[in-house]
Each structure stands twice: as C-alpha cells, then as structure tokens.
Amino acid sequence: MRERFKGKIAIVTGGGSGIGRAACLALAKAGAKVTVVDLVQELGSETVTLVNHEGGEAIFIQADVSKTEDVQRYVHETLTAYGRIRCLD
Secondary structure, eight states: TTTTTTTTTTEEEEESSHHHHHHHHHHHHHHHHEEEEESSSSHHHHHHHHHHHHTEEEEEEEETTHHHHHHHHHHHHHHHHHHOOOOEE
C-alpha cells in the first residue's frame, strides 16, 4: 500500500483530528505528501508529528476553510511546498 499514492500531493481539511487525521495518516502511509489544514494549530501540528513519525511527509497550515482568503492561502502554500496538488479532501 506504500506505493499507491507515491508522488501524489494531498490537502486534507480538518486534518487535526478524527476522520481528517485518519485520512492524513492513511494517505501518508500510502506514499502521499500531505498538507494538514486545521483551525486548531496544536491538533494540526500533532497530526504532522504523527505522519512524520510513521515515515511520511507533511506540513501544517492553520486555516478557516469558511474564509476564501484562507483557502487561497493553503492552496498557494501547498503549491509552493510541493509544486502541485493531486488530491483534495
């Protein structure tokens, strides 16, 4: 399963906890690089730590997904970090 998403870049909103965190971990385990988006910095940072601990790669961006400027910012920051986006959850 490690190769299924190899080379893919994923943005996961609500990635700090619950289903969002599980999605981040699963995508990273399958080889994706993950942008963790969450309103709560502590939770998002914890998810990044978990992903990195499992051998994956992730960045965290604090954002309110109900604000257009925040959405534009996390998309831009993901493109800056990884060059493209292949999956948005």
